[in-house]
Amino acid sequence: MSFTDSPLILIIDDAPEELRALVTLLRAHGFRLSLASEAHQGYQRALALRPDLILLDVHMPQMSGFTLCRLLREAPATQRVPVVFLTSASDIDDRLEGLTLGGVDYVVKPCVPEEVLARIRIHLQRVWREQPAAVSDEPVERLEPDQVILRAAMRLIEQHLADVPGLAEIARQVGTHDKRLSAIFREHLGTTVFAYIREARLRRAQTLLQDSAMSIQDVADLVGFRSACNFTTAFRERLGVTPSQFRQQVGGLDEGPRSRP
Numbered sequence: 001m002s003f004t005d006s007p008l009i010l011i012i013d014d015a016p017e018e019l020r021a022l023v024t025l026l027r028a029h030g031f032r033l034s035l036a037s038e039a040h041q042g043y044q045r046a047l048a049l050r051p052d053l054i055l056l057d058v059h060m061p062q063m064s065g066f067t068l069c070r071l072l073r074e075a076p077a078t079q080r081v082p083v084v085f086l087t088s089a090s091d092i093d094d095r096l097e098g099l100t101l102g103g104v105d106y107v108v109k110p111c112v113p114e115e116v117l118a119r120i121r122i123h124l125q126r127v128w129r130e131q132p133a134a135v136s137d138e139p140v141e142r143l144e145p146d147q148v149i150l151r152a153a154m155r156l157i158e159q160h161l162a163d164v165p166g167l168a169e170i171a172r173q174v175g176t177h178d179k180r181l182s183a184i185f186r187e188h189l190g191t192t193v194f195a196y197i198r199e200a201r202l203r204r205a206q207t208l209l210q211d212s213a214m215s216i217q218d219v220a221d222l223v224g225f226r227s228a229c230n231f232t233t234a235f236r237e238r239l240g241v242t243p244s245q246f247r248q249q250v251g252g253l254d255e256g257p258r259s260r261p
Contacts, residue, residue, distance in 0.1 A: 007124055008032045010051035012042030012068065013086070014060045022113040029117065039063035039175075043071060046078045052127065053120055054078075056103075058087040058094060067175045069101045074151035075143060082123040086111065146184045149174050153181060157197055161204055162224045164197050201225065202238050209247045216243050 009031050013019060016035055026033060034049055036042035039060050046054060054072070058065040065085060072078040084105040085098040098106045104123050107116055143151075152174040157164055165173065170193065171181040185193050201223040208219045220231035235243050 006030055006032050007052040008034065008049060009053050009055060009120065010034045010036065010042065010046055010049065011055045011086075012036045012039060012046075012060075012065070013055070013057040014038060015057075018109065019086075022111070022116055025113040025117055026120075031120075039065065039068045043068055046072060046081065047075060050077055051081060053124060054081055054083045055086045055116075055120075056083050058085060058089040058098065063175050066097055066101055067173055069098070069103060070152040070156065070173065071148055071175055073102045074148045074155070077142075080127075082127060084116075084119060084123065086116065147188065149176055149181065150184050150188050153185075153193075154196070154200075157200055158204075161197075161201050162222055164224060167193055197224075198234065199238075202235060205231070205235065205243065206239075206246065209243055210250045219243065 009026060011019065011023070011033060013035075014037050016023075016037055023033060023035070034045055034051065036045050040063060042054075042056075043063075045051075056065045056069065065087065069083055069085075072081065072083060082104040083102065084107060085103045086107045086109065087094075087098075088109040089095075090108045095106045095108075104126075105119050107119065153170055156170060156173055164170070167181065168178045171178045174181070176184075182193055185191060185196060189196060191199075205219050205223045208214060208222060212219075214222070216231070217228045220228045223231070225231035225234065232242050235241075235246070239246060241249065
């Protein structure tokens with residue numbers, strides 16, 4: 001993308017009539033616009049058009065803006081595209097969720113069109129500074145839809161190991177249903193979702209045991225085991241040693257000082 005190009009803004013909102021003033025303003029300032037009134041449609045347009053910036057609503061039927069953002073961040077064609085949430089979802093938890101998922105900004109409706117325009121310009125300028133001008137013309141890796149869903153699910157699990165949602169909720173948050181998600185894991189990883197979660201927890205536990213002085217109980221809590229006993233049993237079954245023995249073998253940090261009897 002060069003400075004002389006007319007930036008393409010993709011607006012994904014199931015109530016586009018609420019954004020008429022903003023659309024009029026953006027067009028008056030030379031922006032090219034593409035409008036999608038449904039999340040699946042917006043996702044396909046994002047992959048095909050590779051817009052310079054996406055304005056994204058949160059509460060939409062079938063797929064939420066948060067779910068869509070997860071998929072956009074995993075698809076190579078869109079993972080660098082700035083996403084600005086533009087929504088009536090004003091709760092602090094929603095705002096934090098949007099920013100945590102990779103949104104560069106979060107604007108609450110009803111909005112002032114001139115403010116949104118100013119924010120768009122700021123984020124586009126940041127993209128122009130940080131990326132080479134030819135980036136948008138370079139071929140990008142192509143992933144099958146199932147691979148994007150798999151990546152999104154794996155990242156969601158890794159980010160919530162202490163309290164992983166149930167299978168149906170994981171599937172919902174990555175834009176699919178539980179049976180399809182299970183099939184994707186079996187086909188691409190040769191394992192079940194539950195087995196993957198268990199392996200991810202044990203991998204994280206190994207890192208924590210080696211690189212920190214946290215107690216076994218604290219490690220168990222952080223990776224989502226209900227008790228240190230359950231954690232020790234699972235760890236020993238998988239690695240053949242207890243967490244304490246593993247820590248000694250790898251030369252990890254000792255646990256904190258123990259109280260004397």
